[in-house]
Amino acid sequence: MGVSRRDLFKAVGAGAVVSLIGSPTFAKKAETLNLPKPSKGSPRVVIVGGGWSGSTLAKYIKKKDPKVDVVLIERRAMFMSCPVSNLWLVDLVPLEFLIHSHLKPASKYGYHFVNAMVHDIDREKRFVYTNLGKIHYDYLVLATGIDYDYSQWVGTDPRDVEIAMTKYPAAFKPGNEHIRLKQKIHDFEGGNFVITVPPGLDYRCIPGPYERATMVAWFFKKNKVPGKVILIDPHNDPPVKAEGFHKAWNEYVKGYIEYLPNAQIKEVDFGRKRIVTNVGDVKFDDLNLYPRCKSAPIVFKAGLVKKGDRWPALRWPWYQTVEDERILCTGDARNQPFSKSGNTANSEAHIVAEFVVNLIRGKEMPYRPPRTLCYSGVDKEKAVWVDLTYKYDPKKNEFAFHNVKMDNTPSKKNWIAYLEWAKGLYRDMFS
Numbered sequence: 272m273g274v275s276r277r278d279l280f281k282a283v284g285a286g287a288v289v290s291l292i293g294s295p296t297f298a299k300k301a302e303t304l305n306l307p308k309p310s311k312g313s314p315r316v317v318i319v320g321g322g323w324s325g326s327t328l329a330k331y332i333k334k335k336d337p338k339v340d341v342v343l344i345e346r347r348a349m350f351m352s353c354p355v356s357n358l359w360l361v362d363l364v365p366l367e368f369l370i371h372s373h374l375k376p377a378s379k380y381g382y383h384f385v386n387a388m389v390h391d392i393d394r395e396k397r398f399v400y401t402n403l404g405k406i407h408y409d410y411l412v413l414a415t416g417i418d419y420d421y422s423q424w425v426g427t428d429p430r431d432v433e434i435a436m437t438k439y440p441a442a443f444k445p446g447n448e449h450i451r452l453k454q455k456i457h458d459f460e461g462g463n464f465v466i467t468v469p470p471g472l473d474y475r476c477i478p479g480p481y482e483r484a485t486m487v488a489w490f491f492k493k494n495k496v497p498g499k500v501i502l503i504d505p506h507n508d509p510p511v512k513a514e515g516f517h518k519a520w521n522e523y524v525k526g527y528i529e530y531l532p533n534a535q536i537k538e539v540d541f542g543r544k545r546i547v548t549n550v551g552d553v554k555f556d557d558l559n560l561y562p563r564c565k566s567a568p569i570v571f572k573a574g575l576v577k578k579g580d581r582w583p584a585l586r587w588p589w590y591q592t593v594e595d596e597r598i599l600c601t602g603d604a605r606n607q608p609f610s611k612s613g614n615t616a617n618s619e620a621h622i623v624a625e626f627v628v629n630l631i632r633g634k635e636m637p638y639r640p641p642r643t644l645c646y647s648g649v650d651k652e653k654a655v656w657v658d659l660t661y662k663y664d665p666k667k668n669e670f671a672f673h674n675v676k677m678d679n680t681p682s683k684k685n686w687i688a689y690l691e692w693a694k695g696l697y698r699d700m701f702s
């Protein structure tokens with residue numbers, strides 16, 4: 272990973288890091304965190320969420336205008352990548368490939384990295400409240416990613432939701448859940464390992480559950496596990512890269528995967544270990560339950576989501592919220608119908624960085640859509656990809672997919688490009 276103790280101390284010495292670890296006590300809610308500005312009158316942009324969107328934004332706002340004071344607040348101590356994690360689950364890449372430090376870019380580009388949880392926002396006085404103290408903002412970007420919505424399949428009884436979250440975690444948020452899922456895959460002794468695909472297209476990483484099912488089946492085959500993956504899918508076919516996935520299921524992992532399309536889940540019965548669907552009941556020995564998604568809790572708490580919606584209302588094509596023009600939502604937390612992918616969040620953040628700097632200067636800029644380039648592994652050392660952008664129609668206030676290209680022929684060339692793609696994006700965010 273190339274992070275020496277010297278680098279770490281250099282960053283801490285430069286005052287780039289405010290960490291929960293080592294702070295003697297939690298600051299009182301009302302205390303303001305002392306974060307020095309480049310100059311007294313510097314405008315401050317606070318970004319909540321140091322994932323694909325927020326990390327890119329922090330760096331590129333500073334690169335575009337070093338006089339802007341940028342504060343990146345992230346509750347996790349380090350970055351762990353969801354993209355490529357399906358390969359890590361089955362030991363095809365090491366953990367070091369996925370994890371990255373916020374310290375290097377914070378000290379190199381001069382933004383503050385605050386390792387804390389934002390638990391409230393005062394929109395009137397423009398403060399975010401963290402467990403370390405409060406921070407004033409001129410503009411606030413909520414790049415806070417997704418949360419799971421279990422209400423549709425599991426219900427709202429907190430006991431059931433807790434079972435879903437701890438016993439059968441979705442592992443579509445980085446960290447804890449991924450580690451648990453990896454243990455489950457490696458400990459699986461046989462039978463049905465069920466994986467679910469959420470309905471609609473507004474879930475994180477459209478091809479993600481299909482890639483995961485394929486790679487777990489590959490792992491069972493390799494280790495001669497007497498079991499199979501059952502993939503329960505409400506869609507009639509994978510919405511992207513279908514040909515590539517079918518090739519894998521019919522050739523590379525045949526007998527180790529069963530695909531159930533058009534299967535609408537009606538109930539998840541944890542007690543009897545079965546999933547009730549419109550095409551019949553499915554018994555499971557283990558389960559990776561990925562439900563519908565919604566925006567992260569702080570977006571709801573800030574009053575930016577209309578009652579009954581799951582995403583904040585934004586001023587399309589841009590990212591300012593309808594409720595508050597000083598607050599933007601980016602990455603998977605937004606409501607644009609873009610693919611909720613890391614590449615989209617990263618390419619979008621390059622554009623939003625420019626937008627925010629213009630906003631501070633009172634200038635407008637022409638709209639540019641993000642790009643989605645997304646690879647999926649379908650066997651050891653074989654991958655497929657899709658590459659597209661979006662088109663905005665201002666008359667209809669609608670987005671459409673644009674310039675869609677796909678390579679559905681699994682190949683080693685695509686596998687190498689997959690890993691190089693990820694390395695390139697990690698470099699873009701963290702070096």
Ligand SMILES: Cc1cc2nc3c(=O)[nH]c(=O)nc-3n(C[C@H](O)[C@H](O)[C@H](O)COP(=O)(O)OP(=O)(O)OC[C@H]3O[C@@H](n4cnc5c(N)ncnc54)[C@H](O)[C@@H]3O)c2cc1C
Nearest residue numbers: 320322323324346353354389416443602603611612613614
């Ligand atoms: C298994 C899997 C495979 C995937 N594969 C691909 C792929 O191949 N290609 C691709 O492009 N994309 C892929 N994705 C999707 C990609 O991971 C997401 O689209 C991307 O992470 C979105 O970035 P984001 O910044 O919006 O959200 P995130 O990366 O989730 O970042 C949000 C951050 O906000 C923080 N946060 C939230 N609330 C608070 C708070 N109140 N206070 C402080 N911090 C907070 C969270 O801790 C988190 O770090 C995959 C995802 C998964 C799970």
